[in-house]
Amino acid sequence: MLKNYFKIAIAVLKRRKFFTFISLFGIAFTLTILIVATAFVDNAVSANYPEANRDRSLYINMLEQRNPEKGYSMNGPMSYHYASTYISTLKTPEKVALGTMFTPTNTYVANKKLVIDLKLTNAEFWDVMQFHFLEGKPYGQQQIANSELVAVISEETKQEYFGDVASVVGKTIETDNVKYKVMGVVKSVPVTMLVSYADMYVPYTASKTNLKTKSYNGMFMAVLMGRTKADLPKMKAEYASVVAKVPPGDAEMKQVISHADKYLESFVRSSPLRGKDGPNMSMLYLVLVVFVLLFMLLPTLNLVNINISRIMERSSEIGVRKAFGASSGTLIGQFVVENLILTAIGTVIGVALSFFVLQYINSSGMIANIHLTINFTVLLYSVIACIVFGLLSGVYPAWRMSRLQVVAALKA
Amino acid sequence: MIQLKQIEKTYRTDTIETLALNGINLNIAKGEFLSIMGPSGCGKSTLLNIMGLLDAPSSGEVLIDGQQTTHLSDKALARFRNQKIGFIFQSFHLINDLKVLDNVELPLLYRNISAKERTELAKEALVKVGLSNRMKHFPAQLSGGQKQRVAIARAIVGKPELILADEPTGNLDSAMGNEIMELLLHLNEVDGATIVMVTHDETMAKKTHRLVRLFDGSQVNDHALKPMYA
Numbered sequence A: 001m002l003k004n005y006f007k008i009a010i011a012v013l014k015r016r017k018f019f020t021f022i023s024l025f026g027i028a029f030t031l032t033i034l035i036v037a038t039a040f041v042d043n044a045v046s047a048n049y050p051e052a053n054r055d056r057s058l059y060i061n062m063l064e065q066r067n068p069e070k071g072y073s074m075n076g077p078m079s080y081h082y083a084s085t086y087i088s089t090l091k092t093p094e095k096v097a098l099g100t101m102f103t104p105t106n107t108y109v110a111n112k113k114l115v116i117d118l119k120l121t122n123a124e125f126w127d128v129m130q131f132h133f134l135e136g137k138p139y140g141q142q143q144i145a146n147s148e149l150v151a152v153i154s155e156e157t158k159q160e161y162f163g164d165v166a167s168v169v170g171k172t173i174e175t176d177n178v179k180y181k182v183m184g185v186v187k188s189v190p191v192t193m194l195v196s197y198a199d200m201y202v203p204y205t206a207s208k209t210n211l212k213t214k215s216y217n218g219m220f221m222a223v224l225m226g227r228t229k230a231d232l233p234k235m236k237a238e239y240a241s242v243v244a245k246v247p248p249g250d251a252e253m254k255q256v257i258s259h260a261d262k263y264l265e266s267f268v269r270s271s272p273l274r275g276k277d278g279p280n281m282s283m284l285y286l287v288l289v290v291f292v293l294l295f296m297l298l299p300t301l302n303l304v305n306i307n308i309s310r311i312m313e314r315s316s317e318i319g320v321r322k323a324f325g326a327s328s329g330t331l332i333g334q335f336v337v338e339n340l341i342l343t344a345i346g347t348v349i350g351v352a353l354s355f356f357v358l359q360y361i362n363s364s365g366m367i368a369n370i371h372l373t374i375n376f377t378v379l380l381y382s383v384i385a386c387i388v389f390g391l392l393s394g395v396y397p398a399w400r401m402s403r404l405q406v407v408a409a410l411k412a
Numbered sequence B: 001m002i003q004l005k006q007i008e009k010t011y012r013t014d015t016i017e018t019l020a021l022n023g024i025n026l027n028i029a030k031g032e033f034l035s036i037m038g039p040s041g042c043g044k045s046t047l048l049n050i051m052g053l054l055d056a057p058s059s060g061e062v063l064i065d066g067q068q069t070t071h072l073s074d075k076a077l078a079r080f081r082n083q084k085i086g087f088i089f090q091s092f093h094l095i096n097d098l099k100v101l102d103n104v105e106l107p108l109l110y111r112n113i114s115a116k117e118r119t120e121l122a123k124e125a126l127v128k129v130g131l132s133n134r135m136k137h138f139p140a141q142l143s144g145g146q147k148q149r150v151a152i153a154r155a156i157v158g159k160p161e162l163i164l165a166d167e168p169t170g171n172l173d174s175a176m177g178n179e180i181m182e183l184l185l186h187l188n189e190v191d192g193a194t195i196v197m198v199t200h201d202e203t204m205a206k207k208t209h210r211l212v213r214l215f216d217g218s219q220v221n222d223h224a225l226k227p228m229y230a
């Protein structure tokens, strides 16, 4: 029986090449976009290199100051002054990493301009982040205390600045007219890892301007690492109680607002999805699910349409099958199976296409240092979703068709 | 084999009501070859469809092998058609996407038999209609007469007791039409199939056991032409 369904399904697909192409394209394309998009999200959200301790860490990316009476507000990363006074002094975290947002700096190699994204960090940054050192080692308290001009650079920067040399530890790298001594080389980080990405890392004491300001707002973000995942609520509560007592940092401002959040929460908080009481994670998931469903609805409707017209075209076949003993139920079964075959082919093409697209993105260097992989959970769910939509898009037309009167079907 | 009692069929559209059949009573015996004649639009196809359980009468009863069919479910009707009836249509109604052999196998798909057995039975039926050398062809590669022979093979593959043929030679030239007629006669005489055939061709009708004439939905004439089992 299934073999016969298969025969007729393939025959029908071959007969209507254009419609088949549109259907397959719709399914495959939708699936590819879903898989590639989730590969990006997955890459950005999951505890990838070097943020392997993300599960037991909280992120403090923002500090907001408000004056509710006058309607002023100021929002952004923090100053070193604020971070060292109110964050580094927290008791519950095992370690507190501080690092600036990366700033592009210019350097010239053989008369060619090279942009180096620079990040200033404290020493604990290297304990919280699990960087893979290809050579050398990170700077520590001593270099920080002495304001030494030392740097850890990425593998990519080593290649671009020094070229093909075996070792660069001890060599000098100059950018924005400052000379640094290379202490270590790390495996490159993709730019999607906002907190840990840079081309070059230097002690925060290397830049005096960052330290002088007494304002609360500045360039620093912080990562609190607990001993275990269980420390997260304690760390969150401690920071909340500290922030509640922070005096206004500016004469114009009355309130200081800042939160220690889990990684994903910290982004949702600064997005339109923030609820009244902070990031609304269930809202985020709801939005994502609705988005995915809507996204898949298009090819489904398209399939429904195509199926209806295809089925009407086959009214003689329907009449004949009924006349020779197919019940309505059997016919619905046949058409749904046919549609599933179509969906399955589309799914296979979609998965293959995603694979190639991801390979291409990884190897083209379109996004520096990124390594996207297919998320197998997502793949599984997408395939299930495809099958469900395949069923749905087949059932309605099949049902309409099965209600066709034999006599009418044979006349048409 | 088939009993029709007081069959009426009314078609209703928004504007008009057509009385297609008006009080038809008919008894068809096992092994009989019956032809139905009458002007176009007099209700021949409607009658045949009702006999074949493809359409329900507005009132009256259809009994097949003594069994009431009025209140059968869609599924039961389907099984009934599958087991007992084989249809032959004027315009063949072969499935163009399927090869001849697959077309002939079609009624067996709705029975519980193995693929191997299906193929054997289909080949056997194709031998009977003289088309065993066209099994792997598609319908589009056949002549009209050949197509109708495939359709006959499909109608007989399940060895139904009753074959219903609605103008089986209507789309064929007379030579091909005669071939088909010979085949039907053979099926009736040799294999003992009960056949009801709608036709416009008086000479063909004359070759059957019995002729029923319809006019405007009513039965105007019913006479035996030759004795059965002559």
Ligand SMILES: Nc1ncnc2c1ncn2[C@@H]1O[C@H](COP(=O)(O)OP(=O)(O)O)[C@@H](O)[C@H]1O
Binding pocket: B011, B012, B013, B018, B019, B020, B038, B039, B040, B041, B042, B043, B044, B045, B046, B047
């Ligand atoms: N589905 C239908 N809807 C409305 N009227 C129909 C339908 N089918 C047949 N009729 C009408 O019923 C009458 C008998 O039709 P039919 O049985 O096809 O005639 P015949 O086969 O003898 O030419 C005709 O008047 C025809 O117009």
Ligand SMILES: [Mg+2]
Binding pocket: B044, B045, B046, B166
């Ligand atoms: Mg007719």
